[in-house]
Amino acid sequence: FNLNVMVVGEPGLGKTTLINTLFNKPVLTKNVDEEREEFPAVTVQLTASEIEEDGIKLRLNVVTAPGFGALTNNAESWKPIADEINTRFDTYLESESRLSRTTIEDPRIHALLYFIEPSGHSLRALDIAFMKQVHDKVNLIPVIAKADTLTDDEIVEFKRRILDDIKYQGISVFKPLVHETDDDDAAVLNNNVLSKLPFAVVGSTNYVQSADGRSVRGRSYPWGTIEVENENHNDFVRLRELLIRNYMEELKENTNNVLYENYRSAKLLR
Amino acid sequence: FNLNVMVVGEPGLGKTTLINTLFNKPVLTKNVDEEREEFPAVTVQLTASEIEEDGIKLRLNVVTAPGFGALTNNAESWKPIADEINTRFDTYLESESRLSRTTIEDPRIHALLYFIEPSGHSLRALDIAFMKQVHDKVNLIPVIAKADTLTDDEIVEFKRRILDDIKYQGISVFKPLVHETDDDDAAVLNNNVLSKLPFAVVGSTNYVQSADGRSVRGRSYPWGTIEVENENHNDFVRLRELLIRNYMEELKENTNNVLYENYRSAKLLR
Numbered sequence: 001f002n003l004n005v006m007v008v009g010e011p012g013l014g015k016t017t018l019i020n021t022l023f024n025k026p027v028l029t030k031n032v033d034e035e036r037e038e039f040p041a042v043t044v045q046l047t048a049s050e051i052e053e054d055g056i057k058l059r060l061n062v063v064t065a066p067g068f069g070a071l072t073n074n075a076e077s078w079k080p081i082a083d084e085i086n087t088r089f090d091t092y093l094e095s096e097s098r099l100s101r102t103t104i105e106d107p108r109i110h111a112l113l114y115f116i117e118p119s120g121h122s123l124r125a126l127d128i129a130f131m132k133q134v135h136d137k138v139n140l141i142p143v144i145a146k147a148d149t150l151t152d153d154e155i156v157e158f159k160r161r162i163l164d165d166i167k168y169q170g171i172s173v174f175k176p177l178v179h180e181t182d183d184d185d186a187a188v189l190n191n192n193v194l195s196k197l198p199f200a201v202v203g204s205t206n207y208v209q210s211a212d213g214r215s216v217r218g219r220s221y222p223w224g225t226i227e228v229e230n231e232n233h234n235d236f237v238r239l240r241e242l243l244i245r246n247y248m249e250e251l252k253e254n255t256n257n258v259l260y261e262n263y264r265s266a267k268l269l270r
Numbered sequence: 271f272n273l274n275v276m277v278v279g280e281p282g283l284g285k286t287t288l289i290n291t292l293f294n295k296p297v298l299t300k301n302v303d304e305e306r307e308e309f310p311a312v313t314v315q316l317t318a319s320e321i322e323e324d325g326i327k328l329r330l331n332v333v334t335a336p337g338f339g340a341l342t343n344n345a346e347s348w349k350p351i352a353d354e355i356n357t358r359f360d361t362y363l364e365s366e367s368r369l370s371r372t373t374i375e376d377p378r379i380h381a382l383l384y385f386i387e388p389s390g391h392s393l394r395a396l397d398i399a400f401m402k403q404v405h406d407k408v409n410l411i412p413v414i415a416k417a418d419t420l421t422d423d424e425i426v427e428f429k430r431r432i433l434d435d436i437k438y439q440g441i442s443v444f445k446p447l448v449h450e451t452d453d454d455d456a457a458v459l460n461n462n463v464l465s466k467l468p469f470a471v472v473g474s475t476n477y478v479q480s481a482d483g484r485s486v487r488g489r490s491y492p493w494g495t496i497e498v499e500n501e502n503h504n505d506f507v508r509l510r511e512l513l514i515r516n517y518m519e520e521l522k523e524n525t526n527n528v529l530y531e532n533y534r535s536a537k538l539l540r
């Protein structure tokens with residue numbers, strides 16, 4: 001079992017923190033250059049980790065892209081990342097065509113978490129340019145970073161404008177399917193998941209005191225404490241459900257049955 | 271009496287909100303393009319307004335640069351802004367040399383508020399590139415935008431790293447002088463102003479209920495309410511003191527006696 005997640009967004013949007021919060025362990029660490037924000041270019045890095053979910057061991061591969069959005073000229077930022085996605089498809093394609101098929105770990109990217117700066121306005125030119133380059137190759141899951149920057153009203157407005165932009169620009173984002181097994185299930189999915197997309201998330205690996213005295217992961221400000229796992233404070237729990245608990249299989253199936261197939265056909269036609 | 275303030279930073283950092291909060295009136299308004307974040311290029315805009323401080327009428331000119339930091343390629347973003355600063359120096363230089371000197375409104379930029387994204391890491395390549403282009407022409411006042419994104423500890427760390435970057439890059443920022451009239455004064459200035467630079471600010475034109483029931487300007491979150499004018503919540507009050515109440519004369523004198531003089535000498539030497 002392995003899960004390959006790509007994490008992209010400009011520096012300082014809490015990507016490292018969010019991944020470590022999602023998997024409840026220090027999967028990603030910061031090196032000094034990243035802290036100092038010295039990025040001469042965009043590079044692609046891989047961090048492998050073993051995590052356990054529900055007693056099941058899972059190999060987690062996190063692909064990051066330090067330097068994305070960090071330069072004065074970001075016009076080509078998307079390229080090393082798109083190349084990485086393609087290379088992983090090629091690796092798989094090649095392994096499929098070998099006569100003696102050894103069971104390799106699936107190298108393909110199963111989900112790409114794209115972090116949107118909480119400007120409160122709408123998508124940036126860079127966001128749109130990047131998402132257009134990858135949306136047809138990968139399950140794209142845009143998230144609003146550092147959601148504690150926005151009030152509840154601002155989040156509603158911002159989500160609406162982002163969805164308008166996404167539609168207007170013809171960008172496809174991953175949409176969990178509503179299985180028609182149960183009307184109740186469908187309703188819950190709709191209310192709790194679909195209507196909340198794109199998720200506005202907060203991450204923290206620090207434990208703080210909540211307002212009612214519990215020790216929780218969160219961020220402590222002079223004016224109050226935001227709790228990561230409080231569904232009234234942000235969509236972190238919903239994102240965890242989507243990525244790890246309820247839709248991991250769907251993400252992998254979509255990668256295999258749709259995204260990879262499209263890539264493969266396009267490649268063989270050339 | 272006029273005050274010319276330039277306000278620069280990428281979209282969505284609360285610049286419009288902060289100016290309107292500082293001067294307690296809707297000085298700046300948003301047009302639809304700015305909300306939709308459609309910027310084909312960087313432009314320079316002027317908004318003139320009359321404000322009253324302590325019974326004194328003041329002509330406030332706010333120069334903004336929509337599009338700065340908004341493009342995928344921001345390598346040239348600084349140019350229209352630096353040109354504007356120079357043009358205003360030239361206008362003044364020309365008026366000085368006319369025989370019949372009519373009293374024109376001083377066109378020179380008295381202060382440039384540069385908004386830093388609250389990444390928590392350090393300055394961006396764009397921040398450094400921009401500040402290096404203007405620091406010798408204008409009183410540069412960097413501010414950390416949307417400071418409610420950062421905890422108190424993160425603010426201390428971030429300020430320290432920003433100051434390190436500024437020093438390392440040889441960037442001059444405006445430093446209010448400690449007048450040696452009074453040891454107590456100097457101590458207050460040091461504790462309340464100098465040691466808090468660069469200021470981490472929050473802006474809001476909305477009135478909300480504070481924790482103890484007062485109606486204050488602030489931002490209301492499910493986990494608490496941040497008050498703009500609470501000195502324990504952010505440096506807004508200190509910035510207002512610096513820009514409007516205590517150092518306006520010093521900003522203008524420095525512009526006239528130092529920055530303009532340097533510009534003029536350099537120009538006449540060519």
Ligand SMILES: Nc1nc2c(ncn2[C@@H]2O[C@H](COP(=O)(O)OP(=O)(O)O)[C@@H](O)[C@H]2O)c(=O)[nH]1
Pocket residue numbers: 010011012013014015016017018030145146147148149201202203204219389390391418419420424
């Ligand atoms: N306000 C806020 N700050 C956060 C959040 N997550 C992380 N941070 C802080 O943002 C800064 C950058 O986080 P980091 O994970 O290193 O960001 P990255 O550069 O995108 O990997 C650190 O000071 C974090 O403590 C969040 O959800 N909200």
Ligand SMILES: Nc1nc2c(ncn2[C@@H]2O[C@H](COP(=O)(O)OP(=O)(O)O)[C@@H](O)[C@H]2O)c(=O)[nH]1
Pocket residue numbers: 119120121148149150154280281282283284285286287288300415416417418419471472473474489
């Ligand atoms: N968290 C936070 N949000 C702010 C602050 N000031 C403004 N905002 C919000 O940020 C968004 C953009 O503000 P705006 O003033 O239009 O930014 P500008 O594009 O830089 O002029 C709006 O939703 C504001 O309500 C602040 O101090 N903190």
